[in-house]
Amino acid sequence: MLSLSLRAGILTLSLFIPTLATAQNSARAQAPQQKPAPQPAAQQQTPPSQPELPNAPSPASSSSQEPSLSDLGFTPQQTQGNPKLQAKLNKRTEMLKIHQRLGLITLAPMAATLITGPMAKAKGRNGQIITEPSNANLDFHAALGGLTTALYFTTASYAIFAPKIPNNPKHGAIRFHEALAFVHGPGMIVTPILGYDAYKQENAGEKVHGIASFHGPVAIATVCAYGASIVAVSWPIHLKFWEK
Amino acid sequence: MKRNSQLAFVSAFLALFVPHCAAAQFDTTWVADQSTLSYHMSHPMHEVDGTSHAARGKGVCHAGWCDFLIAVPVKTFDSGDTNRDLHMIEATRGAQFPMIVVRAHFAQVEIASRWIHADLEVQFAGQTAHYTQVPFERTQQGSEVRITGTIPLTCSDFKIERPSFLTVPIKNEIPVHVDITWRQQ
Numbered sequence: 148m149l150s151l152s153l154r155a156g157i158l159t160l161s162l163f164i165p166t167l168a169t170a171q172n173s174a175r176a177q178a179p180q181q182k183p184a185p186q187p188a189a190q191q192q193t194p195p196s197q198p199e200l201p202n203a204p205s206p207a208s209s210s211s212q213e214p215s216l217s218d219l220g221f222t223p224q225q226t227q228g229n230p231k232l233q234a235k236l237n238k239r240t241e242m243l244k245i246h247q248r249l250g251l252i253t254l255a256p257m258a259a260t261l262i263t264g265p266m267a268k269a270k271g272r273n274g275q276i277i278t279e280p281s282n283a284n285l286d287f288h289a290a291l292g293g294l295t296t297a298l299y300f301t302t303a304s305y306a307i308f309a310p311k312i313p314n315n316p317k318h319g320a321i322r323f324h325e326a327l328a329f330v331h332g333p334g335m336i337v338t339p340i341l342g343y344d345a346y347k348q349e350n351a352g353e354k355v356h357g358i359a360s361f362h363g364p365v366a367i368a369t370v371c372a373y374g375a376s377i378v379a380v381s382w383p384i385h386l387k388f389w390e391k
Numbered sequence: 392m393k394r395n396s397q398l399a400f401v402s403a404f405l406a407l408f409v410p411h412c413a414a415a416q417f418d419t420t421w422v423a424d425q426s427t428l429s430y431h432m433s434h435p436m437h438e439v440d441g442t443s444h445a446a447r448g449k450g451v452c453h454a455g456w457c458d459f460l461i462a463v464p465v466k467t468f469d470s471g472d473t474n475r476d477l478h479m480i481e482a483t484r485g486a487q488f489p490m491i492v493v494r495a496h497f498a499q500v501e502i503a504s505r506w507i508h509a510d511l512e513v514q515f516a517g518q519t520a521h522y523t524q525v526p527f528e529r530t531q532q533g534s535e536v537r538i539t540g541t542i543p544l545t546c547s548d549f550k551i552e553r554p555s556f557l558t559v560p561i562k563n564e565i566p567v568h569v570d571i572t573w574r575q576q
Contacts, residue, residue: 214460321474
C-alpha cells in the first residue's frame with residue numbers, strides 16, 4: 148500500500164513539474180535571440196477599433212493578462228471624447244488662422260502709412276504760406292490710414308469673437324500678445340481721430356497744432372506695440388531656414 | 392496505513408502547488424511611479440517641446456512576455472503657451488480622442504537587460520500606428536526601474552494635418568521622449 152501511494156505521488160510530481168518548467172522554457176525560447184539594430188518604423192495605420200470609445204483597448208489584441216485603461220484609474224470624463232469641444236476648437240483655430248493672416252496683411256498698409264506720414268506733414272514756419280504737403284500726399288496718407296484701420300479692426304474681431312475655451316488659464320507668450328492689444332488697440336482708435344484733426348488743420352492751411360500734433364507719436368507707439376505683439380506670439384524665434 | 396495516505400497526500404499537494412508558486416514568482420506586475428513624456432515639434436522659426444507628467448502605466452509580465460500599457464491625456468501636454476497647446480489639441484483631434492494610448496510588447500527576458508526592444512501600438516488622434524523594435528534604456532534605481540526612450544511618431548502616421556506658421560508647416564516628425572519610473576507591485 149505504501150509503495151502504491153508513493154508511486155502515485157511520484158507519478159503526479161513527474162507529470163506536473165516538467166509541464167510547467169517546459170512552459171517557462173518555451174516562453175523564453177520564443178524570445179528574440181539577437182536584438183536587431185534600433186530602427187523603429189511605423190508599420191501600419193488602422194482606424195480605432197471602437198469608434199465610440201476610440202481609446203479603449205482593442206479587443207483583438209487584449210487578453211486577460213494585458214492591462215487595460217480601467218486599470219490606470221482614468222475617469223470616464225478623461226477618456227470620453229467630446230465632439231462639441233472639438234468643433235469649438237476647430238472653429239477657434241479657423242478664426243485665429245484668419246486673424247493671423249489678416250494681421251500680417253495689415254502690417255503692409257500700416258508700414259506704408261507710417262512711411263508716408265512725414266510726407267503729409269506741413270513744412271514751413273507758422274505765418275508763412277504752406278506749400279507742402281500737397282493734397283495728393285495728404286489724401287494718399289489718409290487713405291492708407293483708413294485702410295489700415297479697417298483691416299486692423301477686422302483682424303481684431305476674429306480674435307475677439309473666436310470661441311473661448313473654458314477652464315483654460317492663459318500662460319506663455321499669448322499673454323504678452325494679448326496685453327499689447329491694450330496698447331495698440333486704443334492707439335488704433337486715437338490715431339485716426341488725431342489724424343482727422345490734423346488733416347482738417349492742414350487743409351485749412353494751418354500747421355498741425357494742439358492735441359492733433361500727437362498724431363505722429365501716437366501712431367509710432369501704436370505700430371511699435373503692434374510689431375511687438377507679432378514678435379511676442381512668434382517667440383522664441385529660431386531662424387534656421389537653411390535647414391530642412 | 393494512515394501514514395501512507397498522509398504521505399501520498401503531501402506528495403500530491405507538492406506536485407500540484409509548488410510549480411504554481413514558482414511560476415507566480417516569475418510573473419511580475421509593474422506600475423508607473425513618475426512619468427515625463429515630451430513631444431518635440433520643429434518649424435524653421437520654432438523648436439518647441441511639450442511636456443506631460445500625467446501619464447499612467449501598468450505592465451504585466453507573464454509566460455515569457457511583457458505587456459505594458461501607458462496612457463496620457465492629450466490636453467496635459469504643456470508647451471509653455473496656452474494658445475499653442477489649444478492649437479495642438481485641435482490639430483490632433485484631442486477633444487474627440489482625448490487619450491494617447493501606448494501598448495508595449497516585449498520578451499520577458501529583456502526586463503532585466505539594459506536595452507528593451509519593444510513592439511509598440513500607439514493610439515492617437517483616432518488612428519492606430521505600430522512601431523517595431525523601439526529601443527528603450529533601462530536603468531535600475533534602487534527598487535525602481537527607469538525606462539527612457541524615444542517613440543518616432545510622425546504627423547502622417549496619425550493623419551494629422553501639420554499646423555503651419557507664416558504658411559510654413561511644421562516638420563512631419565514629432566518624436567516623443569519617454570521617461571518613466573516603474574516600481575514592481
